[in-house]
Amino acid sequence: MPGWVAALLAAALAAQVAWRVATRESGPRAEDLPPAPSDRALRLASLGEPAALARLTMLWLQAFDSRGDNAIPYRRLDYGRLVAWLRAILDTDPRSQYPLFAAARIYADNPDPAKMRRMLEFIETEFRAAPNRRWQALAQAALLAKHRLKDLPLALRYATELERRTTDPTIPFWARQMRLFILEDMDELQAARIMLGGLLATGRIKDPEERRFLEGRLKALEERMKREGKR
């Protein structure tokens, strides 16, 4: 092989690496969510694999605010668009629990009451489409409405919806009687303990990642309460 060919290869490789280093983004970008596609567009793009596309899109959405090159945390995202994305994903695979889990456990946990209400409305609407499958998200919404929004009538409405619309006998008793612990004067940690403890004890949470996530949330809540001296 002629020496100049090896030299050319080495120089081209060095130029490629130098180019990528020189054009690297210097800091995180502040980018909001793009408008959501319609569920029909997602279905067309899935090429007959809606379950896989729904989950991949959900992972992308979940990582949107937390990836290294975006400075906007999820709390500052446009919640109108966020809800539209979650709805499109749920419509693409209505049997997936992922969008409502993320809505109830991540996106609804927002200090901005307007955004929180927006997410809770989404959860309530989607719960009505399949109450027996989606009751867990509404139960969490009821707790958030009571303890974060301090909106007892809203929390009671969710608890009543849960009681009236669910018919599956395997749904735990405490979930169908949520009205009681909405009305009782218990604190958020106590209520979360009953709910999460109940969920974990019934063996309904089989996914180890979900169990780890929920246990982490409970621990974080305990620490926050400790800091705020609410125990």
Added chain:
Amino acid sequence: MSRPAATVARFALVEALRSGLPWLAAAALLATVGLAVFLAQVAIIEARAVQASVAATLLRACAVFLVAAHVATSVAREASDRVLELALALPVPRSAYFLGKLGGFAAIGVLMALLYALPLLLWASPLEVAAWGVSLAAECALVAALALFFASAIAQGVAAIACTAALYLLARAIGAIQAIASGPAAPEAAAGHAARWAVDAVALLLPRLDAVTRSDWLLYGTPGGAEFARALGGLAIYFVLLAAAGLFDFSRRNL
């Protein structure tokens, strides 16, 4: 299958096994499993569902692409190297040669499907994986027939791969296209009716590839026996149609 056809099929299979195809298939398999393991670290719930659905979707796409590319390049190479003329100079009927090739390529697809179904046992039950694997085997055999039809008609590798991919993607998307064309947002004017009619007419000529090898079988359970048989029956009919069309074209050509 007649003896000459069986010989041709065996050589098609041996050619594939001695080419880079097994290595490519293994590399795609490893990359997909690696991606699935990575995704499980990112997912906060449904980690197994994410792994199973994404791995199944990617493995399906890899299997179909590798089979189509192998068939198209193999047939195009035979044509350009004049191997085809040499083979047809032997006392082998054209039909036996074509059907032998089809059998060999379909067998490659079946082997690929078996290989790709195995890792899914990590995330789904054996029954679900078996249904998915059988369906992928049928789909790969169909794609082999499709690629053979285009490759022997066009005799150019890239063009044959492009035509196979176009028809395959259209067959996967036609269900969603029909739903959009007849949905509430579709125009009610004459143009809308004409578009719906045209889409329905195209759908009649395509196999229902959106109804087979679905990753949600691995998440929510296998389809009922009747539905599964109907889906595979549709593929079998289309496989016979492609074989007949390919044989018709191969027999009439002046070689």
